[in-house]
Amino acid sequence: MTLDHRLLSLLVCPVCKGPLELVRDAEARPLELQCPADRLAYPVRDGIPVMLESEARSLADAPAGGAAAGSWTSAS
Ligand SMILES: [Zn+2]
Numbered sequence: 030m031t032l033d034h035r036l037l038s039l040l041v042c043p044v045c046k047g048p049l050e051l052v053r054d055a056e057a058r059p060l061e062l063q064c065p066a067d068r069l070a071y072p073v074r075d076g077i078p079v080m081l082e083s084e085a086r087s088l089a090d091a092p093a094g095g096a097a098a099g100s101w102t103s104a105s
Pocket of ligand 1: 047068
């Protein structure tokens with residue numbers, strides 16, 4: 030049982046309460062948690078997920094699972 034699994038089992042999207050998808054960086058560390066339904070990505074800072082809608086990044090123009098290479102967009 031990994032920390033990642035614990036994270037995913039405990040965390041849900043604060044907006045829609047749906048499941049989140051973990052995205053890793055190039056070193057396989059947790060990078061952010063994405064909500065496909067809301068197209069939001071919550072950052073993981075020092076291994077701690079920041080589950081705040083105000084901190085979330087928009088995924089509107091990013092392909093699913095490709096957040097690491099996606100562009101940061103300003104909130105509309
Ligand atoms: Zn959501």
